[in-house]
Amino acid sequence: MEHKKIAIELNSIDLLKHILFKDYTFPKELADLNLTQERILMTVKNSAQLPMVTIARAIGLEKGPFSQTVDKLEELDLLKRMRSTEDKRLVYLCLTDKGAAITAIIEESMENHFSEKISILSTVEKEDFFHALALLKQTAINLISK
Numbered sequence: 001m002e003h004k005k006i007a008i009e010l011n012s013i014d015l016l017k018h019i020l021f022k023d024y025t026f027p028k029e030l031a032d033l034n035l036t037q038e039r040i041l042m043t044v045k046n047s048a049q050l051p052m053v054t055i056a057r058a059i060g061l062e063k064g065p066f067s068q069t070v071d072k073l074e075e076l077d078l079l080k081r082m083r084s085t086e087d088k089r090l091v092y093l094c095l096t097d098k099g100a101a102i103t104a105i106i107e108e109s110m111e112n113h114f115s116e117k118i119s120i121l122s123t124v125e126k127e128d129f130f131h132a133l134a135l136l137k138q139t140a141i142n143l144i145s146k
Contacts, residue, residue, distance in 0.1 A: 020117055027109045044093045045103040051090045
């Protein structure tokens with residue numbers, strides 16, 4: 001198997017994200033949220049209990065700005081911090097009922113947007129796309145768990 005340069009290949013993921021997100025707009029009822037807040041909420045929703053530090057790294061934020069954003073999301077009653085019972089140094093985030101409702105709105109809006117974006121692909125290309133996403137997700141889970 002030919003070895004590819006990981007950094008170069010990962011750039012194509014960034015390009016894909018740009019193409020899919022470039023003209024996405026938040027639903028009007030979520031005008032109070034910004035993109036960083038949305039990314040945190042959706043990461044919490046779609047990730048198996050990850051510590052705050054892991055979520056911050058995944059989103060690309062330093063500890064200070066990340067904590068400030070989490071503070072704001074707590075003030076808005078969208079998520080809450082939970083300290084690990086096994087390791088008091090670890091803090092997890094979980095959605096409140098209000099946060100779960102907001103992320104459901106975001107998810108539906110994104111699904112509609114992305115479905116429209118990929119509608120130009122053939123059936124085979126869509127199957128390949130979803131297969132690739134599933135492989136990337138499983139790889140992320142494998143890497144996080146080790």
